[in-house]
Amino acid sequence: MQPADIEGFFADPATLDLDRYLILDYTLECVGDPRLAMAHLCSEQSTAQWKRVDVDEDLRPRFAAKVIGMEVLEEREALSYPVTQAAEGRIFACRVRIAHPHENFGPRIPNLLSAVCGEGPFFTPGIPLIKLMDIQFPQVFLSAFQGPRFGVQGLRDLLNAHDRPIFLGVIKPNIGLPPEAFSAIASEAWMGGLDIAKDDEMLADPDWSPLEARCRHLGEARRQAEQATGTPKMYMANITDEVDRLTELHDIAVERGANALLVNAMPVGLSAVRMLRKHTQVPLFGHFPFIAAFSRLPHYGIHSRVITRLQRLAGYDSVIMPGFGPRMMTSDEEVMANVRACLEDMGPIKPCLPVPGGSDSAATLQRVYEKVGSVDFGFVPGRGVFGHAMGPRGGAASIRQAWDALARGVPVAEQARQYPELARALEQFQ
Amino acid sequence: MQPADIEGFFADPATLDLDRYLILDYTLECVGDPRLAMAHLCSEQSTAQWKRVDVDEDLRPRFAAKVIGMEVLEEREALSYPVTQAAEGRIFACRVRIAHPHENFGPRIPNLLSAVCGEGPFFTPGIPLIKLMDIQFPQVFLSAFQGPRFGVQGLRDLLNAHDRPIFLGVIKPNIGLPPEAFSAIASEAWMGGLDIAKDDEMLADPDWSPLEARCRHLGEARRQAEQATGTPKMYMANITDEVDRLTELHDIAVERGANALLVNAMPVGLSAVRMLRKHTQVPLFGHFPFIAAFSRLPHYGIHSRVITRLQRLAGYDSVIMPGFGPRMMTSDEEVMANVRACLEDMGPIKPCLPVPGGSDSAATLQRVYEKVGSVDFGFVPGRGVFGHAMGPRGGAASIRQAWDALARGVPVAEQARQYPELARALEQFQ
Incomplete structure (x- = not known):
């Protein structure tokens, strides 16, 4: 790239029609001149060659991704993480904001992913380390998507659960139980106060617990628990499977009484979730397998927030x-x-x-509530309910007892003096 | 986990029926006792809670993932990459081989991914850094998959191209040209000797180059090039899009003359590729967006070889x-x-x-050929053909001239003395 070429990949945002662009925030560590590296970053994710040989044209004004803000954070002695065959030279840690024309591909998730976290950003000359930190969409792009069918308010209405967190539980043992036994422990948890009993993200449609039979048993148990408690309950069946089975499994599960569905976002692909959203009659929950593999390290990969935004866009009612x-x-x-x-x-x-979530129990509810700072969250113990020494009914009760204390401003430990299930949970899990 | 519990996650492979297991190789950096960490690693990816409360049972013999080999490579002073809130203690870099029972989920790609690179491995207590290095499948698992429809030999037969590499080219400018102009430069490249002219992985079905019109123009140009040269040619259309459009776009493209298709594996999801494989009439090519985000760093994420194996299993004829x-x-x-x-x-x-591939040209063909060590590869320049100073026909010719030299054992530089296209390529790209 010649010095004059670099300018074609920079723009003053005030001169752009921002409805035409996605806004991308990356952090990166580049080798050599940061402006050259960022011009390459834009070129590689859009018009890698912006003219034909012997034709006087420039495709960049309309189609190029453009730097609209950049900051050199520091010069570093070495890359944060060594990279094979990285270029050699002065290393700069930078932040860059890019306007990427969405008409290059349109409102399609696979094509969005191919552009903003594909070969372009991850194989830009002079940028061995990069992380896509965030993405923002203009209204015109968002309005091509359905998003959640139910959303937070819709879930609350279905469960008749207002002004409090939603209480979920991962039925455990997660792998290996036949449907009847699995159903019996879910039943106990609903009776103890759980709103939603869910399949583990690894439990799908195996021979030893076919989805059809599991949904039949748990659908029936769910209805019985609703009658016994006078409260709506949900059974969340995991229909994660090959994408050409998703709508069929939706129908099998819902017809038999599953009234929420779990689908692992990255393993099936976000686009398959968008497809299922068009069909679903019940709330869709996303789970996070695969995401940590590219999001854990602070200076490389893709920030998990990007995937959360895309899960919401694809149509999950809950993440x-x-x-x-x-x-x-x-x-x-x-x-x-x-x-x-x-x-x-x-x-x-x-x-x-x-x-x-992650290893929650009555002992962790206060922390989660205080950190989130509102009641708009779901709380999802596994062993905290199903490994509770008094069984799943006691485990579920301990969660509700902890919440009752928090809602009234009573210390959880004080509440435990009156409730053996809560006392036992604090003893076992704290 | 109690000391007695750890043993349930270790097995002598000689005692296992290996047809029932996937074999997983991980490298990891753990904090504290490596055996405990590895027991947790198996537990988290299979039977996280292996018995009901108050029931005398053990689900591990049948359903637990089991360590069948491990090696502590070194004690380290620090993790290779710092991890937020990692446990503290002695750090050991280890290698571990795990037998994972595939009946836990069956021959399904999303469920496989959820188990072997999901929450289990990436959120195991005491293992802040882990990389899935390889995976092996027993025959009974493989036989549930179709794999490539054509494969290497099928592609060679379609192209009548034997005993040599297959010559591809990414049509450039990749983004922004209307179908007529795009078709004209592809035509030149076929006439110059390219086997396959392909869309860029970022070019799909945008308003300014609808797939239908592009396939119509390039399908016609492809047939003309075949007549003019007496040689089979391929136009590889990129149908990467939302998964519920893939089979429809396959039909639109193939009916209009695309005779190979590009689909970006991770952006659509490997399961969507498996779905398309059931339907396809033409060879499927996979591209690599997204993979580097979890495979570049040596001590964290997922090795790219794992994804290559899964792409082949899903049914790509070429990766x-x-x-x-x-x-x-x-x-x-x-x-x-x-x-x-x-x-x-x-x-x-x-x-x-x-x-x-990656920034290839006539100047890099010898290196690729020598490294691969056989003719069983595809060679895929972009600017090396379409940015060649003599235009795409000259660019394609330069590749074939370089191959002719290599096939006859003549130095490429010597061959260049007789062929101006090759001479120009070496001058421009070397």
């Missing part, structure tokens, strides 16, 4: 995500970025319920 | 991958691991054509 505390090796700041990505204004796209 | 040399920041060893993953014996699954 299960790594939660607070050392167990999930995720900073509070990152968890909160994901919580906000679920709840903040996104134009025509409804809010979805954030479910920050 | 385009980051190639040799500093441009793609990928070690020769990693490129060759991916080349081998395409070509080596995989039971009932046909070999697929590896296409290691």
Whole structure:
């Protein structure tokens, strides 16, 4: 790239029609001149060759991604993480904001991913380390998507659960139980006060627990628990499977009484979720397998918030995500970025319920509530309910007892003096 | 986990029926006792809670993932990459081989991904850094998949191209040209000797180059080039799009004369590729957006070879991958691991054509040929053909001239004395 070529990849945002652009924030470590590296970054993710040989044309004004802001944060002695065959020279840690013309591909998730975290950004000459930190969409782009069908308010209405968190539980043992036994322990948990009993993200449609039979048993148990408690309940069946089975499995599950569905976002692909959203009659919950493989390290990969935004855009009513505390090796700041990505204004796209989780129990509810700072979250213990020494009914009860204390401003430990299930949970899990 | 519990996650492979297991190789950096960390690693990816409360049972013999080999490589002073809230203690770099029972989920790609690179491995207590290095499948698992429809031999037969590499070119300018102009430059490249002219991985079905019109123009140009040269040619249309449009776009493209298709593997999802494979009438090519985000760093994420194996399993006839040399920041060893993953014996699954690429031209063909060590590869320049100073016909001719030299054992530079296109390519790109 010649010095004169670099200018074609920079623009004053005041001169751009921002409805035409996605806004991308990257952090990166480049080798050599940062302006040259950023021009390459824009070129590689859009018009890598912007004219034909021997034709007097320039495709950049309309089609090039353009730097609209950049900052050199520091010069570094070495890359944060060594990279094979990285270029040699002075190393600069930078932040860059890019306007990327969405008419290059249109409102399509696979094509968006191919451009903003594809070969372009990750194989730009002079940029061995890069992380896509955030993405913002103009209204015209968002309005091509359906987003969540139910969203936070819709979920609350279905469950008749207002002004409090939604209480979920991952049925455990997660792998290996036949449907009857699985159903019996879910039943106990509903009776103890759980709103939603869910399949583990690894439990799908195996021979030893076919989805059809599992939904039949749990659908019936769910209805019985609703009658016994006079309260709506949900059974969330995991229909994660090959994408050409998703709508069929939706129908099988819903007809038999599953009234929420779990689909692992990245393993099936976000586009398959968007497809299922067009068909679904019940709330869709996303789970996070695969995401940590590209989001954990602070200076390389893709920030988990980007994937949360895309899950909401694809149509999930709720996003299960790594939660607070050392167990999930995720900073509070990152968890909160994901919580906000679920709840903040996104134009025509409804809010979805954030479910920050990971080894939760009655002993961790206060922390999650205080960190989130509102009741708009789902709380999802596994062993905290199903491994409780008094069984799943006691485990579920301990969660509701902890919440009753928090809602009334009573210390959880004080509440435990009156409730053996809560006392036992604190003893077992704290 | 109690000391007695750890043993349930270790097994002597001689005692296992290996047809029932996937074999997983991870490298990891753990904090504290490596055996405990590895027991957790198995537990988290399978039976996280292996018994009901108050029931005398053990689900591990049948359903647990089990360590069948481990090695502590070194004690380290610090993690290779700092991780937020990682546990504290002695740090050990280890290698571990795990047998994972595939009946936990069956022959389904999304469920496989959820288990082997999902929450389990990436959120195991005491393992802040882990990389899934390789995966092996027993025959019974492989035989549930179709794999490539054509494979290497099928592609060679369609192109009547034997005993040599397959010559591809990415039509450039990649973004922004209308179909007529795009078609004209593809035409030149076919006439110059290219086997396959392909869309860029970022060019799909935008308003300014609708797939239908592009395939109409390029299909016609392709047939004309075949008549003019007496040689089969391919136009590879990129149908990467939302997954519920893939089969429709396949039909639109193929009816109009595209006779190969490009689909970006991770952006649409590997399962969507498997779905398309059931429908396709033409060879499917995979491209690598998104993969580097989790595969570049040596001590964290997922090795690219794992994704290459899964692309072959899903049914790609050819896998385009980051190639040799500093441009793609990928070690020769990693490129060759991916080349081998395409070509080596995989039971009932046909070999697929590896296409290691990245800023190639006539000047790099010898290096790629020598590194691969056989003619079973595709060679995929972009600007090396379409940015050639003598135009795409000259660019394509330069590639064929370079190959003619290599096939006859003549130095490429010597050949260039007789062929101005080759001479120009070496001057421009070397």
